[in-house]
Amino acid sequence: MNRPNMAPPTMAPWPLVMLAAPLLPFATLDGTALYLPQIPAALALFALSVATILARRLPGSALGEALLLLAGVAAAYATPLVLLTQGHALAQAGGLWLSVAGTTLLLWRVLALLADVAGPVRLAGPALFGLALVMLWEILTRGFQVPTILLPPPSLVLTAFAANAADLWDDFRQTVLISVLRGYLIGCGAGFLVAILADRVPFLARGLLPLGNLASAVPVVGIAPIMVMWFGFDWQSKAAVIVVMTFFPMLINTLAGLQSAERIQLDLMRSYGAGYWRTLAMLRLPCALPFLFNGLKINSTLALIGAIVAEFFGTPVVGMGFRISTQVARMNLDVVWATIAVAALTGSLLYGALALAERHVTAWHPSFRKR
Amino acid sequence: MPAAQPAPLTLVPPAAEPAPRTIVDIRNLTLTYQAADHPVYALSDVSLSISKGDFISLIGPSGCGKTTLMRVVADLEQPTSGEVTVNGMTPEQARLKRAYGYVFQAPALYPWRTVERNVMLPLEIMGLPKAERQQRAREQLELVGLAGFERKFPWQLSGGMQQRVSIARALAFAPDLLLMDEPFGALDEITRDHLNLQLTRLWLSTRKTCIFVTHSIAEAVFLSTRIVVMSPRPGRILDVIDCDRDLPRERTLDIRESPEFQRIAHRVRDGLMEGHSYDD
Numbered sequence: 001m002n003r004p005n006m007a008p009p010t011m012a013p014w015p016l017v018m019l020a021a022p023l024l025p026f027a028t029l030d031g032t033a034l035y036l037p038q039i040p041a042a043l044a045l046f047a048l049s050v051a052t053i054l055a056r057r058l059p060g061s062a063l064g065e066a067l068l069l070l071a072g073v074a075a076a077y078a079t080p081l082v083l084l085t086q087g088h089a090l091a092q093a094g095g096l097w098l099s100v101a102g103t104t105l106l107l108w109r110v111l112a113l114l115a116d117v118a119g120p121v122r123l124a125g126p127a128l129f130g131l132a133l134v135m136l137w138e139i140l141t142r143g144f145q146v147p148t149i150l151l152p153p154p155s156l157v158l159t160a161f162a163a164n165a166a167d168l169w170d171d172f173r174q175t176v177l178i179s180v181l182r183g184y185l186i187g188c189g190a191g192f193l194v195a196i197l198a199d200r201v202p203f204l205a206r207g208l209l210p211l212g213n214l215a216s217a218v219p220v221v222g223i224a225p226i227m228v229m230w231f232g233f234d235w236q237s238k239a240a241v242i243v244v245m246t247f248f249p250m251l252i253n254t255l256a257g258l259q260s261a262e263r264i265q266l267d268l269m270r271s272y273g274a275g276y277w278r279t280l281a282m283l284r285l286p287c288a289l290p291f292l293f294n295g296l297k298i299n300s301t302l303a304l305i306g307a308i309v310a311e312f313f314g315t316p317v318v319g320m321g322f323r324i325s326t327q328v329a330r331m332n333l334d335v336v337w338a339t340i341a342v343a344a345l346t347g348s349l350l351y352g353a354l355a356l357a358e359r360h361v362t363a364w365h366p367s368f369r370k371r
Numbered sequence: 372m373p374a375a376q377p378a379p380l381t382l383v384p385p386a387a388e389p390a391p392r393t394i395v396d397i398r399n400l401t402l403t404y405q406a407a408d409h410p411v412y413a414l415s416d417v418s419l420s421i422s423k424g425d426f427i428s429l430i431g432p433s434g435c436g437k438t439t440l441m442r443v444v445a446d447l448e449q450p451t452s453g454e455v456t457v458n459g460m461t462p463e464q465a466r467l468k469r470a471y472g473y474v475f476q477a478p479a480l481y482p483w484r485t486v487e488r489n490v491m492l493p494l495e496i497m498g499l500p501k502a503e504r505q506q507r508a509r510e511q512l513e514l515v516g517l518a519g520f521e522r523k524f525p526w527q528l529s530g531g532m533q534q535r536v537s538i539a540r541a542l543a544f545a546p547d548l549l550l551m552d553e554p555f556g557a558l559d560e561i562t563r564d565h566l567n568l569q570l571t572r573l574w575l576s577t578r579k580t581c582i583f584v585t586h587s588i589a590e591a592v593f594l595s596t597r598i599v600v601m602s603p604r605p606g607r608i609l610d611v612i613d614c615d616r617d618l619p620r621e622r623t624l625d626i627r628e629s630p631e632f633q634r635i636a637h638r639v640r641d642g643l644m645e646g647h648s649y650d651d
């Protein structure tokens with residue numbers, strides 16, 4: 001909606017459900033339900049949340065309002081954590097959860113306000129969203145005392161992360177820096193080169209493409225043990241699994257990309273008497289770039305999955321897959337979650353870096369261009 | 372049509388020019404496209420000989436094979452039968468010697484290159500040093516009125532501007548034979564007049580051989596030494612009109628008001644109408 005700058009849209013009334021919170025218990029202590037006035041810390045934080053809603057117009061700008069409301073949300077999210085440290089039980093604290101729910105709706109407005117703010121502040125939106133999810137995860141798992149075997153709170157995962165940092169780093173090095181990187185480079189490189197060869201030799205392309213469909217249907221858990229038998233426990237077998245998984249996506253994407261140059265663009269090159277390789281370098285590869293990046297991005301996640309799964313089937317005593325399989329057996333789920341966090345972070349960073357590079361290299365492409 | 376008689380040799384302007392050398396020789400050219408259901412007779416028994424320094428305009432209804440004829444000359448299409456020589460070579464040899472500057476019906480710019488680098492593309496392929504590439508690109512962009520747009524990308528330009536970039540690109544590389552397929556089709560009248568003037572000046576100073584496709588009778592008469600009127604189904608040549616005899620080489624825009632100009636334009640129009648009658 002396009003409104004004049006100075007008047008941010010009026011607030012939806014839903015966050016106000018938290019005003020009903022004082023009617024319900026906020027915590028139980030030794031079996032007795034406690035209401036808001038009986039817990040000074042909760043009362044203070046609740047008052048702070050309500051005050052920020054009432055005072056939201058005072059800063060006079062969207063950013064100011066967002067920051068103020070954010071303080072209110074933070075206060076509400078802090079409440080259950082404070083109560084837990086004081087020894088309260090929260091599983092029956094209807095009022096508390098109502099206020100958490102209300103302020104979560106308030107966060108919605110904070111994100112909407114931030115999305116309209118110009119400049120780098122916009123980037124804070126997604127970060128806040130992620131942070132809020134982690135906070136809710138922490139509050140809910142601890143508030144309802146979810147068994148840590150099922151889902152440990154993030155704080156526990158963080159502790160495990162710190163306690164096992166050395167192991168996790170070794171795993172990261174073995175799995176990502178050695179297996180994934182090598183397998184990924186070999187798989188994507190081979191896919192790319194074979195695509196260029198197949199482009200010159202049409203029967204090769206006709207023969208390889210059906211094989212590609214076949215290969216993409218082969219399950220990792222099937223080939224991984226075979227590769228371990230062929231190439232041994234170390235990184236070579238993981239790299240082999242990754243090569244099998246990434247080769248065809250790269251091949252198919254590169255082939256499609258090479259076909260994407262338009263006839264008139266090709267005619268132009270031909271009219272200049274440009275040969276095959278020059279046309280490839282000056283026209284067809286630039287045309288193929290969006291397709292190449294597509295393949296690289298798909299493969300970045302495939303490679304990580306492939307390496308971790310392959311490590312289940314034999315590895316030197318290090319590696320993310322190895323860590324997960326052994327720690328699950330020992331019920332150390334916090335370490336498992338820490339490893340999962342490392343894998344997820346690595347995957348997103350890899351993907352993000354590729355997406356950024358793509359944006360930079362193919363800024364001319366219709367999906368990115370800005371006038 | 373008395374004016375259609377070819378001029379006797381003695382009437383050729385007495386200037387001390389040597390007998391013009393034939394640069395493009397097309398003999399009994401036939402081209403049939405094998406479309407899915409039925410063959411398309413794009414060109415049928417076309418013969419035409421173009422001398423060095425000629426400015427030939429092809430004019431005719433849509434689909435009569437003008438583009439196809441140019442593509443055959445440029446070795447972008449293989450004839451079904453007949454013979455084409457360019458400078459005594461096959462079109463392929465001429466193409467590999469980089470004899471052609473082809474302005475396509477669409478701009479055909481590369482979106483990842485800036486305007487300037489698009490113009491420099493053929494110069495890069497020819498291996499010219501960077502300084503010279505840049506200088507030539509500057510000159511040609513100025514000529515087509517696009518100075519200051521060097522660093523823009525094609526998609527930041529209007530359609531007509533893009534087409535002018537593609538003209539600059541063809542001119543920059545100074546080919547022996549300039550093939551232009553409706554280069555000014557997308558331009559407004561004033562820009563078109565301006566570029567028509569620029570083009571005649573350029574042609575006069577360099578005496579490049581040009582083959583030019585247009586749908587505008589005035590443009591064809593203004594620019595050409597000879598006008599080739601074509602008709603469709605099957606594509607063939609109806610009439611070849613010599614403009615050089617009645618119009619001076621050096622032309623200004625007011626020449627369009629002169630009776631000679633009008634007379635030639637009339638004859639082109641007659642030819643076009645004759646071609647169109649085949650449609651029904």
Ligand SMILES: Nc1ncnc2c1ncn2[C@@H]1O[C@H](COP(=O)(O)OP(=O)(O)OP(=O)(O)O)[C@@H](O)[C@H]1O
Pocket residue numbers: 404405406411412413431432433434435436437438439440476606
């Ligand atoms: N690649 C092709 N395959 C089949 N038929 C074609 C092909 N290219 C052109 N034709 C046919 O050949 C005929 C001549 O086409 P051409 O492009 O030479 O016409 P044109 O005179 O340039 O028309 P216009 O003025 O509209 O550009 C048309 O009937 C067209 O349908």
Ligand SMILES: [Mg+2]
Pocket residue numbers: 437438439476552
């Ligand atoms: Mg055409």
